[in-house]
Amino acid sequence: MNILTQQQGFLFLFLFAIVMIGLTWIVSRNKFWTGSQIGFLKAGSNVSWSFGAFSIAASWIWAPALFVSVQKSYEFGLAGMFWFTLPNILALVLFAFLAPKIRERLPGGYTLPDWIRYRFKDERIHKIYLSIFFWYQIMAITVQIYVGGLLISFLTDIQLDIVMILLSSISLSYALISGLRASIITDFLQMIMILGVGIIIIPWAIFEAGGLESVSKGFGGLQHIDSIFNPEVAYSFGIVTSIGLIAGAISDQQYWQRSFAIKKGDLVKSFIWGGVLFGIVPIALSVLGFMGANPDLNISMPQGVELPMIGVAVVAKLLPTWATLLFVIMLMSGLSSTLDSGFAAGASLWAIDSVKFSKFEKEVLRKERLGQSLTKEENTIKKDLDRKTPIRARQAMIGLAIIGLIVALIVEYVPSFTLDVLWWIFNAIASMVVVPTVLGLFWNKLSARGILFGFIGSFIGIIVFIWGSVVSNTNMIVFSAVFIILISLIMNLSFPSKEKFHG
Template sequence: MQKSDLVLSPGLSQGLGLALMIGTGLLCLALAYMIKTRLVRNTHDFIISNRRIGLGFGVGSIISVWTWAMAVMMSTAMTYQWGLSGLFWFVVPNGFAVMAVVPLAKILRRRMPAGYTISQFIFSRFEQSKVTSGVVTITMIFGIILEILINLKGTAVVMSTVFSIDWRLATMVTVVVVLTYSYFGGLWTSVMTGTLNTWMITVPAAIVIVAVFGMIDGGATAVFDTVDASKPSNLSIMNADAAAGFGITLAFGLLAATVADQTFWQKVWAIRPNQVARTFLWSGALFYPIPICFGMLGLVALAYGLTPADVGGDIVAVGPYIVSHIGLPLILILAYVLAILAACYSTIDGASSALSSIVAVDIIKRYAPKTSETWLFYITKLSVLIGGIVAAAIVLSGADFTSLVLTTYALKTSILLPLILAIVWPRTNTVGFVGGIVLSILIGMPLRAMYGELAGTLAIVGISGGAVIVAGLLSRRSFDMNNLGVKQAMRLEG
């Protein structure tokens, strides 16, 4: 197995790549227009789907927003960088992070059945503290922008690697395509196109990976034997360097990416109450095969002896490079690209929908409660476009994909324990909540820069959780969860 055997497959023109991107978007646009006509009549429909999402669409939509560029491309990159230890540390926390939402979701759906956003919960939980809710709102918006830009970056990487499309052009096309159809249907569009995209991710993934191994003399056995002969530790899941280098940071970040992300809380309040737990449990379990399949491409890259320089310097391009250079039929290469486009598009769509709910509930209705329904509807939809434009501007700066992911998760980790404690521990107070988040970022991020991912992540977790606990123990006040207010939600629904 020599990397000189890897040659770009013929027929992968820029025009074909652009047609694939635009064609996928047009399909989603047609679906979005149908949804808008039949299901979206006001802001409530746009941001919460009238709380009528069932098990099937719920599972499909959650898997699609969780199977973003990171899942389909970073799983390959981490396997390439760390071997099976990288795949282990990437896959195991991923599904668990989705399932971890269940106990918290059950508490809030019971205590705050007419809620819309996690920031709205914080506003009520801390007795209408605008400081506390403002910190959470800013954190949520920042996280959503980062989610959008990471998936824009993922699309740019795959299209530039497979079709030689300039990554800047790929970024701009993705922004225009996804935000156009997201603008029409809101959460209903995200849910239905996301379910369609889940099928576009899972089925091609399995077929393409089998075909890749079929192109190699000796198949999977030859790949594993070659990797073992080159570096046996790449076939071990017990590599401590992988855990310290990215695994622990990623594990906490993944938990934060579900527990502290409006993309998921929006669905908690949109899914029918009796289906919430089942939806998140099934979503977490059914997610696992996806990164495992894509991760195998990392072992193939190791077997061929690829270096980062061979794929343009960014190791997330390893998967697209293997698929487009190993000699697969054109139809299978296109199926792989469609799977990644589906993953990126659906996550950008879901994040945009989450952003619209934050703008409507936590900004407009909180600070300008007399805004008319007509203006609220237009402002909410406009926020989708603004979020995409901001994210695209950041992507065009040329930031590294892996660094974006790990930095995003490090920042999100700062809110993980304060938010969980706010839900389950009545003595959590404003000083501890805000202080924990702010101090963990101010102290933890510099430590991360100086001493690495592991030290920085543990510092962020320890400081954020410790501040909440200390402040709570020093105070004698407890919050009664039965007092959660839902006046904002009632105004929107009414």
């Protein structure tokens, strides 16, 4: 299904790149954004609630929000839309409680793993957290590269691996300019494009399909589910999705990074509005899934095209080519916002948690975390860190782009290495850190021993989850997903610290 020639496809990508790079360059000409630690990694730590909310929403609009939301409404109707959208919104709103708390605990922090290191003084726990958080960013980058590549290749017939290289290069090119500031500024523009195009495309598609009746006829999806609270959908899809999405947000440095970047007084408003803005997108896109499931419209997928592209197929059938191109710009905006956010988040994990610092540099970072004043000598060290940290962060971005691209190419060329199975297995692994992260912020008697025992118990659940995914056993998948959270909670509460944490 080619709505553009290959030449037009290359031109489209080129123009998209020029807009994003140009915007980033215009708003990042001050050296503070490009050449200081706090400017590059935290956008100055003074981001307003409006930019913060738009960035939070845009960076959470992963490929699943753009494609899986449509697919699940297409398959399960209203029940699919409900169980996909609600936990996604809750995952962001949860940070309205978590973000102010971590800013209270660690005013000048940068990453969640760095807080864990400060809180427990245990390198084993810090390394486990860091590995999980790093892998999450690699997955974020890989998913956007691969799905974005499928989309553009589907519409232009450009070879998939070429598109993936171009997409990763575009987002990397403007992320390298000013780090998180580049991500937040382009997120704002991309979210406006997502909402603006959606306001045009969705009502127009409904009109062309024959009105609201064309939507309501697909409310049951392909499986003719008659209730939004259908117990079978809730059990087989809702439970695991809810746990996975909430665990994913808590394991995602992108939102902890924004927790440190947004003005402290604006955090609650930013995350609540971020959740609301995000929710508009999968709810609106689900309408396309309902129409796709309406038998009267006779919409089918082209040969060899995967089911998540059903939304594109609906728009392409009902609307003219230029409107489909607008829809593609909307989808590209969502994918790019998460891709550049992944680069910025991964860069902070490398520059703060992975690099070896001198004794004096560690003391400067400790004081910065706690918002304490620096001596004249320490300010000199801080200036040196301002010089070195953006360089290290940019190196990390390039490394993440290469690794993400390699994983995406493996997914393309190794049939058994499927992205969806890999993604849900990783969400199970991410569930390991949900309980200790929340308890570590709000309970001063959480111990390193309890966390380690919780990890060991959770690992048993992960093995069962992986095996259940391999053999497609729903009962095993659901049981293990719940077991990981419960055993972690039991172990963390069973081994409290003898002394309260003060800090």
